[in-house]
Amino acid sequence: MDRRTLLKSLAGTGALAAVSRFPAPALAQGADARTLRFVPQANLANFDPIWGTQYVVRNAAALVWDTLYGVDENLAPKRQMVESETVTEDGLTWTFTLRPGLKFHNGEPVLAKDAAASMARWSARDPMGIMLQGIQEELVAIDDRSFRWVLKKPFPKMLFALAKNNAPCSFVMPESIAKTDPFKQITEYVGSGPMRFVKDEWVPGARAVFAKNPDYVPRSEPASWLAGGKKILVDRIEWIVMPDPATASAALQNGEVDWWENPISDLVPLLRKNSNINVDIADPLGNIGSFRMNHLYPPFNNVKARRAILMALSQEDYMRALVGSDDKLWRPIPGYFTPGTPLYNEEGGEILKGKRDLDGAKRLLAEAGYKGEPITCVVAQDQPITKAQGDVTADLLKQLGMNVDFVATDWGTTGTRRAMKNPPGQGGWSMFHTWHAGADCINPAAYTAIRCNGDKAWFGWPNSPEVENDITAWFDAKTLDEEKAAMRKLNKDALDFVVYAPTGFFLTYQAWRKNVSGVVKGPLPFPWGVSKTA
Amino acid sequence: MGGYVLRRILSTVPVMAVVALFVFSLLYIAPGDPAAIIAGDQATPADIERIRQSLGLERPFLVQFGDWVWRILHGDLGTSIFTSLPVTNLIAQRIEPTVSLMVVTLILSIGVAVPLGVAAAWKAGSLVDRLVMAFAVFGFSVPVFVIAYLLAYVFALELDWLPVQGYTPIARGFWPWLQNLILPSIALGAVYIALIARMTRATMLEVLQQDYIKTARAKGIGQGGILFIHALKNAAVPIVTVIGLGIAALIGGAVVTESVFVIPGLGRLTVDSILRRDYPVIQGLVLLFSFAYVLVNLCIDLIYTLLDPRIRY
């Protein structure tokens, strides 16, 4: 190439660039109405919904992968990728048949072997899946559309396990990907759901992009939570991660984003004043705040010390610190299960009701032999929910005359620290704060935090055969009345033993621009049925 | 000249090695555990142990460090623990916003600060001088996030002139790109403007007393010619030094600015990675920052020779 042609071609590209630049805003405006810009609750840092079980990963994965079953808004399991299932009379052999015509995003058909491999990987990580694995005889594909799951003993909660919205969900992936070690991350995202993951545009910590999958065939039933026809009405969904709620609020007011998953309640009055913005409760199942104690070391190895906390803690203080001045957003719960769900009960909850008894709590602490040992409180500061609870706890323990060793840290370090079984002074801990999504706490199925199987239990390692028996009784229950009876006993025993101290039940808001319609309340932000006008 | 550049580049090797070892050992003894974060809230201790083993985090310090250095020498910065994307990709995705923010801030700061400093020096002792110097001290004293929130409130929310947040790649047009960078650059630039204005004023004051300026005046050269051609040229070396040293402060300030204005840049990546204990990303970023700092200082040394023929290496 000589110099002249080089110059010419350079000039040419320059002109092209100049021409192509001007129409860009117009194009962008047209595309705007078909792009939904969504501010998620947290950063999508990894994208393997079996390996990483954070809520935000589950929410993104629900766009990209479909499940065999899905719960509807009554928490009833409904068929999703499955066309029909049969179970033998003894309850041991389940046979599932897939809907015809299902395709992965790479164009390959969804076969029974893919579903079987996906269930194998899922059951290695899911609490209910692990129970299934423990009683599993075999899990094999029979032909292209059917697979069989044979058990050694009946598992009445099978369909619920495959339909539940708790992470990890039973997402279906191609067999080649599902064969990945469940403890290693997948690196290919070949979906089976209504949207494709645009990997090229994924900037972890900043944004994630999903494009409509034109080949997806929704079910004919109306959409209801994870069940029914998942019809996508926009071309693209852009997740824009905003760690600063003030900025997210400003961006929503300015119309730079369309839908914000978790506005903090103090900003809600401001958003309500804006005539272009709708605000509503995000998840009717809400969340339960947790004051988690270490059952291995003094003082909280003594049930009297744990009961002292229940006796003294004011759920109102915790909830106001957490959700702000809006009383519609919280309620006290004298128990461990999600209010408003069928199995909710307040059996044994008197200790959390009425006037708080600081003097009684101090006496109990003395009886428990507390002599001013430091209480190591591990409190994550980067999560508003744990931070607010931690501030209240520091004050509460101080009033109880306890010697507070306040370890302010981030959520990541809390994750490590709470796994340490060392004594509190030597790298261990006495208490930490977390929260459980109400959807996880409707029954003991996916509720790891209620388990009391000692060493194998969740952090804090509570050990109570009574509570464990109650949980087994629920799993074995065959009728709703049996379930309710089991749950009443479970709530009472768990409170008497103080598995952990619930700090209250709270709801969160979501907010969206008025040109967006179809947003529903649910345990995760469901994008199906959501449309947008310019 | 070529030999000098080569020697300077070689002398960065021990610096970078120190940085690498320092950062690696500090992160190694850190209390956080990526395995626990990955496993999520519902994971059991056994799950966490298995994840830790699959990540190779249970191996001895020297083995991990040696492994890391070996791969870097082969151009592999490793893979992010959280996203399982190559670190080089993560960094590449985020370089454009940060470099854009830096460049706009630099141009804005120099464009504002140098004339201010010159004006202050020219009218030394006057009201203009006092105002500029007062502004300079304020620029040092107000935290960057306070300036950022004030700017966003006035210009984005009340006046609706500019977007509150976000970043538009320059490929989507110059104006959309610039629009998103104006407020962050002003917020980030405040300290920098103060710094450069002070330095410009001080060196200009000194230069203006020199004999050759008096000669130029005697020759009848106009005030503007004297200030901007004769004096500023001779005052340039210390000003450039300050601009170079300020780069480190600028990268630090970018962390806050990027998080307030939601710019997907390297600063936010660094903070996120540190909080998440994503070791490979942190290590890659620190190496990159050290390298950038060293490179900028090398460039500045070379610029000296252009600005001032008396400087030779």
Added chain:
Amino acid sequence: MSVVSDLASAPLAETPAIGAPKLPDILAPVKPHGRVVGFCLRHPTIVIGGGILVIMILIAVLAPYLGTVDPTTLAPSKRTREPSALFWFGSDMLGRDIYSRVLFGTRVSLLVGFSVAFLASFIGLAIGLSAGFLRAADGVVMRVMDGLMSIPPILLAIALMALTRGSVGNVITAITIAEVPRVSRLVRGVVLSLREQPFIDGAVAAGTRVPMIILRHVVPNTLAPLTVQATYICASAMITEAILSFLGVGTPPIIPSWGNIMAEGRALWQVKFYIVLFPAIFLSLTVLAVNLLGDGLRDALDPRLAKKL
């Protein structure tokens, strides 16, 4: 972070010497005032800066007696109240009194600022002196310092904070580590230029031992630039503490500090601006005072440096 301190050290250590040798400074004309009044008139920035700083120190010391309540007492039912007769600066998200928190917060900021200034100067002096005098140590020590300096100071401090649990002591340590390299460079620069001076040669020739030379001739000569540098470090340390707390990796949140109050109020700045406003005013005013004091000290102690800046 420490752009100002860079300024002070840079021309000495980095800039190649240029221009003709300087003529001695012409002394300022003596004014017919008393010594104190005269000093004040000649150095108004020292008076203003020092004055504000003294007030802040008094606030910090007397915080419990200035109409404050316990700054950590919660009252969730009285949260986010506007400034009023009950809450002079309003109340925060947990119903704590912001006036009391801001006043007690003065203690943290001043403690961090003064401690970092003192420790960084002291450690930097030791490192700078040994690097300047021990040829063997110079290479290694200064490479380590170069390495530390090539990491942006705020990022270095964030990284150090992420390693340890939040405590005021750790904040001080982290910021000090980030500041030490600059002080070391400044001191080393002064030492290297002093080594060329005839009076050092004279002392060596007279058989004075090195420690004595350092103590008698070198240290006194570093004191002036070091004092000026220390004030700038103090100012930047206070800003850095606020930034670290703002990012959630600084002073433990149960201790009221200006950075913490602002970090807690940041999400609400659109609706409850006063939560951020009052600590921001106190922080800016204090940093301003320290910077003014630094400028004044620089003019008073080191006229040569003053001309450079």
